[in-house]
Amino acid sequence: MTAIPPGLETLDFRFAGTRAVPAFAPVLVGVVGSGNLEVMLEPGDGGDCAVHVQTSARGFAPVWQAVLDDFHHRHDLAGVRVSINDMGATPAVVSLRLDQAVRELQP
Amino acid sequence: MTATTPIARANAVAASAASTSAVAANSYAECSARERLAQLLDPGSFHEWLPPAERVMSPHLAQLGVPSAFDDGVAIGRARLDGRTVFVAAQEGAFMGGGVGEVHGAKLVGLLRRALRERPAAVLLLLDSGGVRLHEANAGLIAVSEVMRAVLDARDAGIPVIALIGAANGCFGGMGIVARCTDFVVMSDLGRLAMSGPEVIEASHGVEEFDARDRALVWRTTGGKHRWLSGDCDALVEDEVAAFRRAAIDAMEALPTARAVTLEALEAEHALLARRLALLDAPVSGDDALALWRGLGVEDAASVPDLDVAEVVALRTGAAVPEHR
Numbered sequence: 001m002t003a004i005p006p007g008l009e010t011l012d013f014r015f016a017g018t019r020a021v022p023a024f025a026p027v028l029v030g031v032v033g034s035g036n037l038e039v040m041l042e043p044g045d046g047g048d049c050a051v052h053v054q055t056s057a058r059g060f061a062p063v064w065q066a067v068l069d070d071f072h073h074r075h076d077l078a079g080v081r082v083s084i085n086d087m088g089a090t091p092a093v094v095s096l097r098l099d100q101a102v103r104e105l106q107p
Numbered sequence: 108m109t110a111t112t113p114i115a116r117a118n119a120v121a122a123s124a125a126s127t128s129a130v131a132a133n134s135y136a137e138c139s140a141r142e143r144l145a146q147l148l149d150p151g152s153f154h155e156w157l158p159p160a161e162r163v164m165s166p167h168l169a170q171l172g173v174p175s176a177f178d179d180g181v182a183i184g185r186a187r188l189d190g191r192t193v194f195v196a197a198q199e200g201a202f203m204g205g206g207v208g209e210v211h212g213a214k215l216v217g218l219l220r221r222a223l224r225e226r227p228a229a230v231l232l233l234l235d236s237g238g239v240r241l242h243e244a245n246a247g248l249i250a251v252s253e254v255m256r257a258v259l260d261a262r263d264a265g266i267p268v269i270a271l272i273g274a275a276n277g278c279f280g281g282m283g284i285v286a287r288c289t290d291f292v293v294m295s296d297l298g299r300l301a302m303s304g305p306e307v308i309e310a311s312h313g314v315e316e317f318d319a320r321d322r323a324l325v326w327r328t329t330g331g332k333h334r335w336l337s338g339d340c341d342a343l344v345e346d347e348v349a350a351f352r353r354a355a356i357d358a359m360e361a362l363p364t365a366r367a368v369t370l371e372a373l374e375a376e377h378a379l380l381a382r383r384l385a386l387l388d389a390p391v392s393g394d395d396a397l398a399l400w401r402g403l404g405v406e407d408a409a410s411v412p413d414l415d416v417a418e419v420v421a422l423r424t425g426a427a428v429p430e431h432r
Contacts, residue, residue: 007172026160031139032176033201040159040177056174085174 009058013051013068017078020047027104030097037086037094039101044081055086067091071098135273135348136297140182140197143233143274146348147355148195152187156221157214165208167243176202179210183218185227189356194222197233200276206240207281212250219257222266229267229359232289237304238280251281258288262365267291269358271351272298272340277329279304290366292340293354294331295347296416300339301329323412327396332411332419336400337383338427345416382426403427 023043030038037055044050051068082098089097135143144153157163159177168175180202186195196218198205207215215232222230239247258268268289272278277299278286286292286300294300303311305319318324327333335343342358344350366372386402387395400408404424411419 008169008174026158028141028159028177031199031201032174032203036201038159038176042160054169054174056172083177085176087174 007056009053009055009061011051011053011055011061011064013053013065015049015051015068015072015077017047017049017072017076017080019076020078021080021105024105027101029101029104032085032087035088035090035093037084037089037097039097040083041101041105042081042083044079047078049077049080049082051082051084053084053086055084055088057086057088063091064094067094067098070095074099075102077102133347133349135295135351136275136346138274138348139201140199140233140235140274143348143351144182144186144195144197147188147233147271147352148193149187149190153184153195154186155182155184156218157183163210163214165210165243167208167246171242173203173242179208179214180205181211181214183214185225188228188231188352188359191228191359193229193231193359194218194225194227195231195233198235198274198282200235200274203240203242205234205236205274205276205282206242207236207238207247207251207254208240208243209246209250211240212247212254215254216250216257219254219261219268222261223264226264226266229269229355229362230261231355232268232270232285233274234270234272234278234282234286235274235276236278236280236282237276238282248281251285254285255281255288258285259368262288262290263368265364267359267362267365269293269355269362271355272300273331273344273346273351274298277301277304287339290362291342291358292334293342293344293351293358294334294340295344295350296326296331296419297346298331298334299326299329300331300334305329324394324396327394327412332414332416333396333400335419336403336405336411336423336427338379338423343416343420379428 027041030036032038053064162177164175165179180199181196183196186193196215219230239251261268269291270286270289271293273295279301283300283302305325308317309319331343334340342354344354386399397408400411403426405422
């Protein structure tokens, strides 16, 4: 991947989870539309839950941190890679999409 | 659904709504592309090529500071429909208006070319697009022209290509042309099909020519009922996923092989279009669409927007359909 020029912001987060998810097929929920986002869950490399965000709304890293902290407290996932493409979704929408993705996890 | 009275239909809708978790599951227009695939095809039969996890994404959007989608706005793959193998593509209109970029277009072309090799019973195109994705400019234009060629190549090889149009964005621009290059077009009354979209016409010819905010006008000139009456679509169905599924199965049965791409068929189509244009040669008083419908033999044209789908289906006359269809 080439470096992302100004316009999009890329954020990475990592959480040490304890709830390991059995092998699963990748899950995709949501759509990259105005005020919306897509969330993909894939099996991760290590025991952590790694979250990669690309967003058109720059400067909201602390809000992402707070929303993902809450997500981690709810689910405590381990061994999951979360990838997000965001087009200005509100924190509530992000939380709902994350929960929707976890619900669709199937071994 | 075959319920005929309003009460029976309401009961049927209520029953099917109760049997699924979401009310929106019944409405084709309200579904996302992936929900349509899950509900229209045989359950669990969709096998996706280049799925989101492969991250085959637009090389252009990030450079413009625009978020990309993992599937570039279209899901393609193999599936079963009523037990038969079909290839299928579903465009996601909520991502960039379903605009066709370089990767999006290449996925459609790849699907159609693979069909030449593996010969499915049909290729289904679930269209939801404003046409070329303008962010990708020439790459998008070239992609759409390649899709047109690939559709015609598939038909020429005898593989029917069926377009389904009933999603919120309609089917406009280059994808409107693609739809009319297929063998068979299924539309709902909510579906729209045209070349230039309403806003484009208003911007280039003025609001006196076309008021894009006049929704009734937009549907009279691009909507499913109009396309049915003028012979531009081959089936008009209710806005229900099950109705689109039924129509796609019927289309497959009606088309064991693709309609031949011949000079005779093209000339018959041109003759039909010339006759249709002549219907509007005389000065038209009032609405163009109503005048055209009257010219096509629909006596009470003004009532068409208020009729339900079954009533409109019964109104089409031979004047709308070319001889080869």
